[in-house]
Amino acid sequence: MSTHSTRLAARLMVAPSVILLFVWMIVPLAMTLYYSFRFYRLLTPDRTRWTSFDNYTWFLNSPDFWLAIFNTLALVGGVLVITVVLGTLIALLIDQPVKGQGVLRILVIAPFFVMPPVAASIWENLFMHPQNGLFAAFARGFGAQPILFLENYPMLSVIGIVSWEWLPFATLILLTALQSLSSEQLEAAEMDGAGAVSRFRHIILPHLTRAITVVILIQTIFLLGIFGEIFTTTQGGPGSASTTLPYMIFKQAIAAKDIGRAAAGGIIAVILANIVAYFLMRGIGKNLDA
Amino acid sequence: MGQITLKSVRKSFGDVHVIPGVDLEIRDGEFVVFVGPSGCGKSTLLRLIAGLEDTTAGQILIDGKDATDLPPARRGLAMVFQSYALYPHMTVRKNIAFPLKMAGLSEAEQAKKVEAAAKVLNLTAYLDRRPGQLSGGQRQRVAIGRAIVREPAAFLFDEPLSNLDAALRVTMRQEISELHQALKTTMIYVTHDQVEAMTMADKIVVLNAGRIEQVGSPLDLYHFPDNLFVAGFIGSPKMNLIEGAEAARHNARTIGIRPEHIGVGSGPWEGTVQLSEHLGSDSFVKVQVDGIGVLNVRAGGEIGVHHGDRIRLNPEPDKIHRFDADGKAIR
């Protein structure tokens, strides 16, 4: 029951936090917007001035820009596909009653607790390293040349590393969703003549849609800003092969010390995130309605 | 066809022997009710027949063919679950059509059968709703609809009415009975509600700790209980069981007399009224009878006895059940 006065009271009570969050968001955004129209290089601070859209034109015309957009989307899309598909399969597997289920689940969740740069270093040095890496050892075991992951397939390698980090998150959310499916529903489907594949397709998957939507939305938010893994492994290279939008902004801000261009890149990243969010919400947002 | 035979079927969960051995013959078209106290293995037995649990030992024959190791889908049985187990993301239409779709029927055939089932069950107006938008009784009907479209050899019901309120339960009980009259398909129905068992069944199977205590028609069980357990379980209010000198006078370890078979007024037993409940049509009177103990008596609605009154009771002599030391009936 919400009368007019209780609604008003509710609004008054949430107002402080809403205002705080709004200020928290709007101040950095306004400052970024401000700097994006300034010529502002830390190496020549005395030449700071207004430059209208120069920073934006530079960014949009930069040879790396479209590659960076493509890489960013490929990273987000690739990791989403891998984590959702593998996450569903692993969740199905570890939902089965097996011995040592508790330990198994902790093992599956473990990668999530490894910090991104550490995870990336582990992959770079212990798995993908052409001399000391595990994969190289395998390749030599089969008499093949070790694959130069970070040199020849930099973007795929980064996608692989980030997927490994986010797989536990997807698995965990999907597993809990799976456990909330009533066994009677599955039994009913079994009696109705549905085989394992049909049960997955008609009962389990529809039950999981909401959880999958949550996984996609949350992961997208974090994946758009992935930086540490690239910084630790490929440094955006070779050349610009694995440069994403956040990494490009970093290069402008820290390497080139050009705050104006970096700010313009930041605004472009905000626009990109909103475009992605718009399509996501239009495409799968309705799954969240009860 | 829907003839089901259980041959020394056993079921254990690890070390727990839930069903130590059951032999049962269910004829085609029969309405069989499993009753028994909670945890006695009714659901387990039903799920064994359905194929949702593996039998530990023994054989299950459906229409004479060994079905012990057949998967549930291949047994040709349909089950209605206590929780209904409807598919929440599908409309009523899709729910009912699901088994047909799985059987690979064409869209047109599916639609025809769904419409027919919906008509029988008064669901036509709700076909495009989702289960979440239906009342309990309507959900129950959808679950039944999903079962009947398959034209199964037998229906299995696991306490289908226990989530409904009392009034709706009576209506649904009658609807299921009518459905049975119309379809003439074998039905196996699990309940622990006496009234459901007595009113619906052609044959009642009384279970206790995974064992069959007695199989028979409702009136058979009422008039001729084989043992103390059935005597105490069938009938409401419960049969009075008397031990000691009074039983010895009848050459038995225990005698039983139903509350409705004790007259009030004159008779050999005398006692003090402890409690009398007047329901209008009947009165339930609890009497402390001298030398025998507490007896429940069911008398007419007009009887005017109250706490503390001394009354005389008269058991109908031919309605006294006698049991030996093992609890078996002496006939």
Ligand SMILES: Nc1ncnc2c1ncn2[C@@H]1O[C@H](COP(=O)(O)OP(=O)(O)OP(=O)(O)O)[C@@H](O)[C@H]1O
């Ligand atoms: N999966 C299982 N593992 C171990 N024991 C079980 C399992 N399922 C059932 N049991 C046991 O088997 C016995 C019979 O259970 P069942 O569900 O058949 O009882 P029921 O007669 O249907 O009872 P109710 O009337 O309460 O539904 C119970 O003692 C129960 O604890």
Ligand SMILES: [Mg+2]
């Ligand atoms: Mg049960």
